Amino acid sequence: MDSVRRDRIGDGLRRLPAHPLFWPVTALAVLLIIAAIVQPGFLRIGWVDGHLHGSLIDVLNRAAPLMLVAIGMTLVIALRGLDISVGAVVAISAAVAAVMIGGSLDPHAAEQTSRVPLGVAIAGALGVAMLCGLWNGLLVVKAGMQPIVATLILMVAGRGIAQLITDGRIITVYYSPYFHIGNGFLGGLPFALIIAALTAVAVYLALTRTALGLFVRSIGTNPVAARVAGVRSRLITVCSYVFCSLTAGLAGLIISSNVKSADGNNAGQLMELDAILAVTLGGTSLAGGRFSLAGTIVGALILQTLTALIYASGVPPEVNMVVKAVLVFAVMLLQSPEFRALVVKEALNRRAARSKAHHERS
Amino acid sequence: MRALDDVELCLRAGEVHALMGQNGAGKSTLIKVLTGVCAPEAGSIELEGQPIQPTSPLHAQRLGISTVYQEVNLCPNLTVAENLFAGRYPRRAWWRGGGINWSAVNREARRVLTALQVDVEVTRLLATYPVAIQQMVAIARATNISARVLILDEPTSSLDADEVQQLFAVLDRLRRQGMAILFVTHFLDQVYAISDRVTVLRNGRFVGEYVARELSREALITAMVGREIAPVTNAVTTQGQAAKVTSAPVLQAKAIGRKGQLQPTDIELNRGEILGVAGLLGSGRTELARLLFGLDPADSGEIGVNGKRGLLRSPADAIAQGLALCPEERKTEGLVADLSVRENIVLALQARSGLVPHLSPEAQQRIAERLVAALGIKAASIDTPVGQLSGGNQQKVLLARWLATNPQLLILDEPTRGIDVAAKQEIMNEIVGLARDGMAVMFISAEIEEVVRLSDRIVVLRDRRKAGELPGGCGEQAVYELIARH
Numbered sequence: 001m002d003s004v005r006r007d008r009i010g011d012g013l014r015r016l017p018a019h020p021l022f023w024p025v026t027a028l029a030v031l032l033i034i035a036a037i038v039q040p041g042f043l044r045i046g047w048v049d050g051h052l053h054g055s056l057i058d059v060l061n062r063a064a065p066l067m068l069v070a071i072g073m074t075l076v077i078a079l080r081g082l083d084i085s086v087g088a089v090v091a092i093s094a095a096v097a098a099v100m101i102g103g104s105l106d107p108h109a110a111e112q113t114s115r116v117p118l119g120v121a122i123a124g125a126l127g128v129a130m131l132c133g134l135w136n137g138l139l140v141v142k143a144g145m146q147p148i149v150a151t152l153i154l155m156v157a158g159r160g161i162a163q164l165i166t167d168g169r170i171i172t173v174y175y176s177p178y179f180h181i182g183n184g185f186l187g188g189l190p191f192a193l194i195i196a197a198l199t200a201v202a203v204y205l206a207l208t209r210t211a212l213g214l215f216v217r218s219i220g221t222n223p224v225a226a227r228v229a230g231v232r233s234r235l236i237t238v239c240s241y242v243f244c245s246l247t248a249g250l251a252g253l254i255i256s257s258n259v260k261s262a263d264g265n266n267a268g269q270l271m272e273l274d275a276i277l278a279v280t281l282g283g284t285s286l287a288g289g290r291f292s293l294a295g296t297i298v299g300a301l302i303l304q305t306l307t308a309l310i311y312a313s314g315v316p317p318e319v320n321m322v323v324k325a326v327l328v329f330a331v332m333l334l335q336s337p338e339f340r341a342l343v344v345k346e347a348l349n350r351r352a353a354r355s356k357a358h359h360e361r362s
Numbered sequence: 363m364r365a366l367d368d369v370e371l372c373l374r375a376g377e378v379h380a381l382m383g384q385n386g387a388g389k390s391t392l393i394k395v396l397t398g399v400c401a402p403e404a405g406s407i408e409l410e411g412q413p414i415q416p417t418s419p420l421h422a423q424r425l426g427i428s429t430v431y432q433e434v435n436l437c438p439n440l441t442v443a444e445n446l447f448a449g450r451y452p453r454r455a456w457w458r459g460g461g462i463n464w465s466a467v468n469r470e471a472r473r474v475l476t477a478l479q480v481d482v483e484v485t486r487l488l489a490t491y492p493v494a495i496q497q498m499v500a501i502a503r504a505t506n507i508s509a510r511v512l513i514l515d516e517p518t519s520s521l522d523a524d525e526v527q528q529l530f531a532v533l534d535r536l537r538r539q540g541m542a543i544l545f546v547t548h549f550l551d552q553v554y555a556i557s558d559r560v561t562v563l564r565n566g567r568f569v570g571e572y573v574a575r576e577l578s579r580e581a582l583i584t585a586m587v588g589r590e591i592a593p594v595t596n597a598v599t600t601q602g603q604a605a606k607v608t609s610a611p612v613l614q615a616k617a618i619g620r621k622g623q624l625q626p627t628d629i630e631l632n633r634g635e636i637l638g639v640a641g642l643l644g645s646g647r648t649e650l651a652r653l654l655f656g657l658d659p660a661d662s663g664e665i666g667v668n669g670k671r672g673l674l675r676s677p678a679d680a681i682a683q684g685l686a687l688c689p690e691e692r693k694t695e696g697l698v699a700d701l702s703v704r705e706n707i708v709l710a711l712q713a714r715s716g717l718v719p720h721l722s723p724e725a726q727q728r729i730a731e732r733l734v735a736a737l738g739i740k741a742a743s744i745d746t747p748v749g750q751l752s753g754g755n756q757q758k759v760l761l762a763r764w765l766a767t768n769p770q771l772l773i774l775d776e777p778t779r780g781i782d783v784a785a786k787q788e789i790m791n792e793i794v795g796l797a798r799d800g801m802a803v804m805f806i807s808a809e810i811e812e813v814v815r816l817s818d819r820i821v822v823l824r825d826r827r828k829a830g831e832l833p834g835g836c837g838e839q840a841v842y843e844l845i846a847r848h
Contacts, residue, residue, distance in 0.1 A: 210717040210718050210720045211713075211715075211717050211720045214701075214705055215712075215713070215717070217698070217700070217701060218698045218701060218705075218709055221698045222694070222699065225694070225695055225696055225697060226709075227657075227676075228677055228695050228696065229709045229710040230678045230713035232676075289700055290700070
């Protein structure tokens with residue numbers, strides 16, 4: 001009885017490396033261990049001022065915008081698309097929210113006010129973000145443009161649009177309820193993390209409790225066959241871009257709330273590349289069809305842990321991009337089956353050579 | 363299990379040798395061994411008395427064994443001439459820069475293709491020509507590299523009758539030059555038209571080598587299948603004709619057409635009727651199916667389904683009206699290779715109901731298992747990716763997908779292409795059974811003999827327009843006459 005159970009566990013362990021999440025999770029665990037060595041106390045979680053506190057919580061909190069964007073990106077990539085305009089949409093959403101709230105500091109007022117109710121400002125920002133997504137989606141589906149080219153337009157133009165909205169200035173927000181989005185806590189957890197988690201759960205439920213998962217995989221694998229089978233692939237593709245921009249809009253709110261300002265030029269800078277990287281690290285195929293939502297979240301955490309690790313180890317800021325690139329490269333190698341096979345083969349050859357030499361000596 | 367077991371094959375210079383067998387008989391594996399894709403575990407290969415061991419297709423080619431595969435292995439984004447000479451372009455002399463001599467490339471390409479009587483402009487992109495021409499270019503490329511053995515893996519499956527004749531003329535010329543040609547095909551007629559000898563494989567084993575003109579068709583089929591096959595006829599459905607005509611037609615298309623694809627055409631289908639669509643390649647067969655199903659927008663005419671007028675703007679529209687289409691290209695337009703048999707079967711049913719309600723895994727399993735059993739689909743399990751199934755079983759999965767939606771009108775575009783004789787019979791039996799139960803079926807096939815055998819009524823297409831209609835049981839000759847008449 002016991003041996004049967006042990007066998008089953010042994011069997012499970014042996015098959016573990018074949019699980020698509022095994023290597024992403026291993027990479028994350030290795031990074032966390034290194035971080036704990038570089039900065040003792042990295043893994044310690046405490047309770048301060050009625051909420052969880054610690055470097056780990058900080059990583060989770062700061063990873064929230066990237067997680068959000070990467071979740072949207074996962075769906076787009078699974079449908080054979082690509083959205084490189086998410087960084088610009090982050091900036092647009094931040095700008096819309098900041099302008100609607102208004103950026104004047106009145107020292108005489110007892111409490112800072114917003115020009116419009118906070119809910120309206122948020123809805124406005126997210127609405128504009130979704131319009132951006134609709135634009136991308138229609139360019140891809142109706143105009144038949146390559147996704148990378150179609151979204152390149154908004155990637156470039158979006159920064160300009162964000163600066164038009166803010167009139168070329170960096171708008172500072174003084175309305176404190178808005179700060180709650182990026183800095184607040186709910187039930188001891190960072191509010192931004194809760195937004196990201198709820199989004200992930202919503203997407204997970206949509207993929208598993210509705211036919212969305214089946215449709216996404218069939219469109220991603222064979223769009224022509226999916227259309228012949230009656231799947232409304234164009235509609236679903238447009239919706240994926242709209243949703244991806246919505247997640248970018250949410251990320252824009254979190255980021256601008258975090259820094260209490262909207263900077264059309266720098267908000268969400270290079271976010272599209274980090275999001276694509278997070279999706280790739282999580283094991284989603286860029287060719288479409290095969291994707292992993294959980295993998296994407298792990299991928300986003302890997303990138304944020306890397307950033308935290310670089311800051312914690314005191315790497316000078318001038319070279320931290322280079323260090324990040326090297327570490328990302330190492331993580332990619334760890335996840336590559338070809339590379340691992342090469343390493344194992346090399347190790348076996350060495351061992352064989354050593355034992356042969358040993359035999360000859362004796 | 364062995365893919366090939368103790369198989370022998372003897373090719374003689376100046377002969378066309380047909381290799382026959384059902385799917386899974388080991389034809390592809392044998393070709394892979396001959397061309398160095400796989401190494402044999404036992405046995406030997408000799409070329410002109412010398413033992414050879416090809417290690418890669420390139421090595422085999424250097425030894426003098428060239429292969430043309432069923433799917434064209436050329437680059438559609440290069441010109442015809444570039445495709446012919448890719449990898450071995452004629453160069454200019456070094457004192458003139460040593461670059462590629464493009465005028466020589468094009469001149470040589472023209473010469474090679476003219477010799478094969480293929481009339482194309484060699485500087486145009488390969489993609490601008492139909493698959494048939496691409497196939498001819500692939501053959502030209504293979505024969506131009508001085509081959510002693512030419513292997514053709516189902517070269518005719520996408521050619522129409524004229525082009526097959528053209529190909530056979532080329533093969534005949536090559537045969538007279540002393541080349542040994544191995545010809546793999548599913549078409550019995552073609553075996554007799556061109557081959558000198560036939561080798562038959564079954565389940566990875568050698569059945570026999572025959573001289574083609576001494577082998578009767580019945581004997582050949584029996585050798586391939588291992589049992590005798592009774593031809594399907596649609597005698598029973600024609601008896602129910604009177605009952606069908608009284609009910610209103612399921613589908614009534616008036617003057618539907620699309621510029622460059624199909625001239626305005628009228629089509630009518632009744633309950634329980636099999637309407638055959640016959641015509642040569644390029645006659646508009648597939649285009650008709652695509653227009654009816656809303657895959658391509660029609661720019662004239664209207665379609666009525668059960669009396670409801672209007673055009674079908676998308677496949678989703680057509681499916682909502684009770685239509686179903688098994689497309690001609692099973693792999694690229696039909697199945698989603700990575701998805702399981704179960705998921706492929708429920709896809710259209712789920713797509714019709716939209717995102718919600720979602721069919722539970724249990725419901726999916728029930729539907730899939732019922733249809734797998736009903737159609738006799740052979741798969742390791744219903745969770746096997748459909749790409750791993752044989753051609754015949756893939757076709758049945760596609761059929762199962764549509765049967766799950768319980769359609770009123772089933773359009774089948776070439777449902778029997780590229781599948782083995784036994785699976786063909788099973789699918790044709792299934793079609794007859796469906797019509798008997800009241801479904802309207804539109805049966806499109808390049809094999810006119812099949813259309814004639816199965817249909818209650820036959821629409822003949824010629825040059826993208828309807829040439830006329832014939833009653834069921836009219837005979838192949840009548841169809842050919844209608845196609846040939848001007």
